[in-house]
Amino acid sequence: xxxxxxxxxxxxxxxxxxxxxxxxxxxxxxxxxxxxxxxxxxxxxxxxxxxxxxxxxxxxxxxxxxxxxxxxxxxxxxxxxxxxxxxxxxxxxxxxxxxxxxxxxxxxxxxxxxxxxxxxxxxxxxxxxxxxxxxxxxxxxxxxxxxxxxxxxxxxxxxxxxxxxxxxxxxxxxxxxxxxxxxxxxxxxxxxxxxxxxxxxxxxxxxxxxxxxxxxxxxxxxxxxxxxxxxxxxxxxxxxxxxxxxxxxxxxxxxxxxxxxxxxxxxxxxxxxxxxxxxxxxxxxxxxxxxxxxxxxxxxxxxxxxxxxxxxxxxxxxxxxxxxxxxxxxxxxxxxxxxxxxxxxxxxxxxxxxxxxxxxxxxxxxxxxxxxxxxxxxxxxxxxxxxxxxxxxxxxxxxxxxxxxxxxxxxxxxxxxxxxxxxxxxxxxxxxxxxxxxxxxxxxxxxxxxxxxxxxxxxxxxxxxxxxxxxxxxxxxxxxxxxxxxxxxxxxxxxxxxxxxxxxxxxxx
Amino acid sequence: xxxxxxxxxxxxxxxxxxxxxxxxxxxxxxxxxxxxxxxxxxxxxxxxxxxxxxxxxxxxxxxxxxxxxxxxxxxxxxxxxxxxxxxxxxxxxxxxxxxxxxxxxxxxxxxxxxxxxxxxxxxxxxxxxxxxxxxxxxxxxxxxxxxxxxxxxx
Amino acid sequence: xxxxxxxxxxxxxxxxxxxxxxxxxxxxxxxxxxxxxxxxxxxxxxxxxxxxxxxxxxxxxxxxxxxxxxxxxxxxxxxxxxxxxxxxxxxxxxxxxxxxxxxxxxxxxxxxxxxxxxxxxxxxxxxxxxxxxxxxxxxxxxxxxxxxxxxxxxxxxxxxxxxxxxxxxxxxxxxxxxxxxxxxxxxxxxxxxxxxxxxxxxxxxxxxxxxxxxxxxxxxxxxxxxxxxxxxxxxxxxxxxxxxxxxxxxxxxxxxxxxxxxxxxxxxxxxxxxxxxxxxxxxxxxxxxxxxxxxxxxxxxxxxxxxxxxxxxxxxxxxx
Numbered sequence: 001x002x003x004x005x006x007x008x009x010x011x012x013x014x015x016x017x018x019x020x021x022x023x024x025x026x027x028x029x030x031x032x033x034x035x036x037x038x039x040x041x042x043x044x045x046x047x048x049x050x051x052x053x054x055x056x057x058x059x060x061x062x063x064x065x066x067x068x069x070x071x072x073x074x075x076x077x078x079x080x081x082x083x084x085x086x087x088x089x090x091x092x093x094x095x096x097x098x099x100x101x102x103x104x105x106x107x108x109x110x111x112x113x114x115x116x117x118x119x120x121x122x123x124x125x126x127x128x129x130x131x132x133x134x135x136x137x138x139x140x141x142x143x144x145x146x147x148x149x150x151x152x153x154x155x156x157x158x159x160x161x162x163x164x165x166x167x168x169x170x171x172x173x174x175x176x177x178x179x180x181x182x183x184x185x186x187x188x189x190x191x192x193x194x195x196x197x198x199x200x201x202x203x204x205x206x207x208x209x210x211x212x213x214x215x216x217x218x219x220x221x222x223x224x225x226x227x228x229x230x231x232x233x234x235x236x237x238x239x240x241x242x243x244x245x246x247x248x249x250x251x252x253x254x255x256x257x258x259x260x261x262x263x264x265x266x267x268x269x270x271x272x273x274x275x276x277x278x279x280x281x282x283x284x285x286x287x288x289x290x291x292x293x294x295x296x297x298x299x300x301x302x303x304x305x306x307x308x309x310x311x312x313x314x315x316x317x318x319x320x321x322x323x324x325x326x327x328x329x330x331x332x333x334x335x336x337x338x339x340x341x342x343x344x345x346x347x348x349x350x351x352x353x354x355x356x357x358x359x360x361x362x363x364x365x366x367x368x369x370x371x372x373x374x375x376x377x378x379x380x381x382x383x384x385x386x387x388x389x390x391x392x393x394x395x396x397x398x399x400x401x402x403x404x405x406x407x408x409x410x411x412x413x414x415x416x417x418x419x420x421x422x423x424x425x426x427x428x429x430x431x432x433x434x435x436x437x438x439x440x441x442x443x444x445x446x447x448x449x450x451x452x453x454x455x456x457x458x459x460x461x462x463x464x465x466x467x468x469x470x471x472x473x474x475x476x477x478x479x480x481x482x483x484x485x486x487x488x489x490x491x492x493x494x495x496x497x498x499x500x501x502x503x504x505x506x507x508x509x
Numbered sequence: 510x511x512x513x514x515x516x517x518x519x520x521x522x523x524x525x526x527x528x529x530x531x532x533x534x535x536x537x538x539x540x541x542x543x544x545x546x547x548x549x550x551x552x553x554x555x556x557x558x559x560x561x562x563x564x565x566x567x568x569x570x571x572x573x574x575x576x577x578x579x580x581x582x583x584x585x586x587x588x589x590x591x592x593x594x595x596x597x598x599x600x601x602x603x604x605x606x607x608x609x610x611x612x613x614x615x616x617x618x619x620x621x622x623x624x625x626x627x628x629x630x631x632x633x634x635x636x637x638x639x640x641x642x643x644x645x646x647x648x649x650x651x652x653x654x655x656x657x658x659x660x661x662x663x
Numbered sequence: 664x665x666x667x668x669x670x671x672x673x674x675x676x677x678x679x680x681x682x683x684x685x686x687x688x689x690x691x692x693x694x695x696x697x698x699x700x701x702x703x704x705x706x707x708x709x710x711x712x713x714x715x716x717x718x719x720x721x722x723x724x725x726x727x728x729x730x731x732x733x734x735x736x737x738x739x740x741x742x743x744x745x746x747x748x749x750x751x752x753x754x755x756x757x758x759x760x761x762x763x764x765x766x767x768x769x770x771x772x773x774x775x776x777x778x779x780x781x782x783x784x785x786x787x788x789x790x791x792x793x794x795x796x797x798x799x800x801x802x803x804x805x806x807x808x809x810x811x812x813x814x815x816x817x818x819x820x821x822x823x824x825x826x827x828x829x830x831x832x833x834x835x836x837x838x839x840x841x842x843x844x845x846x847x848x849x850x851x852x853x854x855x856x857x858x859x860x861x862x863x864x865x866x867x868x869x870x871x872x873x874x875x876x877x878x879x880x881x882x883x884x885x886x887x888x889x890x891x892x893x894x895x896x897x898x899x900x901x902x903x904x905x906x907x908x909x910x911x912x913x914x915x916x917x918x919x920x921x922x923x924x925x926x927x928x929x930x931x932x933x934x935x936x937x938x939x940x941x942x943x944x945x946x947x948x949x950x951x952x953x954x955x956x957x958x959x960x961x962x963x964x965x966x967x968x969x970x971x972x973x974x975x976x977x978x979x980x981x982x983x
Contacts, residue, residue: 163561163562167555167562170558171528215588385622390588398609403649408601419589426574441551
């Protein structure tokens with residue numbers, strides 16, 4: 001119960017002020033396209049130079065939690081996911097916003113984020129030693145199977161056709177191999193200077209999601225559309241509370257999936273949202289409603305991506321190994337004050353460690369309150385006329401992708417992928433599996449290569465990848481996941497066949 | 510199913526299949542083999558799925574995706590051309606702020622339903638564009654200190 | 664006549680412009696490209712050593728860090744050699760021996776001639792680490808195991824043709840054994856995790872990271888790949904002391920450079936100011952707190968060091 005003893009430290013005027021600045025600033029930074037949580041936290045590092053260690057970490061911890069949630073704002077309102085973590089949120093969240101239910105979507109996402117986030121931080125507080133062992137248990141072979149598990153999700157994710165979903169995923173996996181190969185350094189598929197450094201995920205995300213939407217608005221032409229006459233439904237906060245807690249299945253699937261995946265170094269938050277979305281879709285009796293503005297989709301995705309925040313810091317705080325890029329930046333924030341994470345942190349600087357963790361706990365709640373407060377206002381973005389919206393999103397996409405690496409090549413990649421994606425979407429392909437492929441490709445490949453190098457030196461590839469309880473368990477889940485997709489596809493096919501037959505009969509008679 | 514969407518599906522899946530075939534060709538002919546192991550596996554699956562989709566499109570059995578109707582294509586064309594000129598040429602040559610302001614104003618004029626004959630609607634467009642410029646400059650140049658290509662102004 | 668006036672005017676403006684560019688440089692914030700990800704050792708140190716750039720006695724303008732990670736640094740340096748503007752507002756961080764080794768190995772569009780060094784800020788030797796519960800207690804234990812089990816001693820490092828890999832090659836050559844070097848795609852942090860988790864039997868890693876991991880009680884450090892012991896680890900012997908003929912070729916020197924073609928006056932100004940910026944007391948204390956060894960060198964010293972390294976690496980890599 002050490003953490004209770006240091007609770008008071010969070011509420012000193014300076015600390016609480018920093019917590020507020022971190023939270024509100026984090027939400028704004030997170031909502032800016034192109035600024036991933038990692039970059040937002042890195043941007044804040046210079047400000048911590050002048051602060052006390054604990055104060056600096058309060059700022060960074062609050063900013064980390066709220067940038068992850070802030071990414072949902074642009075995902076819902078503009079269909080630009082702020083980070084890979086928010087991809088799944090666009091699927092149902094943006095659809096809701098287009099229907100005038102932006103306030104509802106934002107409230108659900110903030111509440112679900114807070115529930116997931118608080119749960120994740122509690123895991124960090126109470127189970128850190130156990131979790132640290134669990135985080136270390138994942139070696140190259142396990143991470144490889146985990147990535148394959150992610151790939152199996154591709155087929156059923158947001159696509160009406162399994163084949164086209166898989167094909168979209170393959171395009172993503174291929175795009176991930178463009179550029180220098182991460183281990184050998186060989187050049188692959190560099191057909192233009194812009195991709196010589198590989199395809200950066202953030203600009204790709206912006207392009208794949210935002211640009212098709214811009215072109216879609218062009219397609220409506222000069223008609224004045226529903227946007228102007230759309231009434232943004234006000235949504236009482238109490239109703240949002242009721243809704244989040246009545247969707248317990250999605251909430252718990254999201255929270256648990258997020259915590260478990262967030263813990264695994266190197267895979268982290270990037271895929272937590274998507275996997276949780278897919279799991280709750282598969283387990284929901286209302287799975288057909290997913291993608292049409294269904295509340296379960298938003299709840300699962302957002303509870304997962306904030307639940308991962310706490311556990312993702314476990315390897316850093318206990319073993320001094322940053323498990324995610326953001327954790328690596330936080331490590332820097334600790335090191336400049338001469339504090340080494342690990343046992344040193346909890347033994348010699350408990351005030352810093354626990355104030356940091358507590359600030360993330362309070363930060364989650366502050367973030368939620370602030371988010372709920374502005375949700376109704378922010379949802380009015382949906383009322384912006386189509387023409388203005390298209391131009392604004394285009395501008396944000398260009399500036400956002402440029403600012404990731406100060407690179408014009410990234411802007412070209414963003415625009416090219418986005419334009420291509422618009423046309424592909426018209427023919428049944430979809431962006432979410434493509435992005436998932438883009439994210440998982442390097443994880444699967446690097447771990448496969450490392451695993452087989454270790455295997456060749458010690459035993460054989462067969463025994464390295466196919467024995468051991470964790471490998472077998474993961475393989476079993478992969479097989480189950482594929483089997484379930486096939487079963488769903490077959491069942492759906494039978495249904496459609498029946499429907500078509502019925503329709504034909506009706507047409508004849 | 511009418512002929513236009515069917516033709517479109519054939520063209521679209523044909524293009525994807527063409528990409529698949531060339532990717533497969535490249536990955537099986539490039540060296541070092543070790544670095545191309547993973548691309549080879551992916552491209553094989555890629556090409557199989559792409560050819561399957563192409564085959565289905567040829568047979569007219571594609572079930573998802575609505576394709577594009579003529580009206581949508583006509584509506585898209587000017588906006589897409591302006592956007593592509595903006596991204597691939599103007600942003601670098603004129604500077605980000607100049608180019609995005611022009612692009613913003615042109616797109617607004619093209620797609621804003623307000624009548625083109627009225628002075629009032631033009632003033633509104635100019636004001637919105639100016640507001641956009643101020644917000645972008647404040648956010649990216651001042652707050653995040655991103656140094657974008659500037660060429661003419663700022 | 665008209666033409667003459669026009670050309671004279673052009674010449675004048677060019678002159679004035681040229682002179683102004685030097686006097687007023689820098690007029691706007693400068694960017695420093697780091698070819699490793701945010702939070703890595705190079706990124707972390709780059710952020711510290713540039714934190715006083717905005718001071719009046721330094722450059723008077725802040726330096727912003729831009730990360731271009733990928734393929735052991737190749738992505739960033741390729742961009743820096745080919746696409747970065749040589750106007751003095753685009754600096755790059757170098758890692759020796761990484762980029763020189765990569766340019767010797769081939770497949771990249773840069774070499775030591777593509778860049779102009781400005782100053783060096785740090786030198787981080789590679790060390791050999793094993794998990795805290797490992798049965799190895801000295802480098803001789805490690806080499807004996809490798810001799811008995813050729814090719815079966817797995818050990819991790821940050822990638823191919825980076826400092827860790829050079830150290831690994833030197834160890835193989837000096838001890839005359841065959842080892843299994845496993846490059847990690849997540850840099851030093853990933854390689855360290857592999858050691859602590861027991862995925863590999865040992866690893867080559869940065870001294871600063873290994874020092875921290877030892878403080879946390881996770882690893883033992885068996886040897887330093889340098890000419891002399893390090894101040895942070897006075898109890899750890901060098902490889903030379905343990906009987907292996909290994910010099911400091913793998914020591915990771917970090918510093919600042921600009922692309923070839925940057926105007927000479929700007930290079931001179933940077934070469935004069937940047938080392939004093941590194942020498943700032945606040946920088947030194949933050950670097951020490953983070954466990955990062957500093958080693959400030961001026962432009963002339965760095966040019967010499969680059970040449971020496973290139974010759975040594977060519978010899979080492981020729982045998983491959």
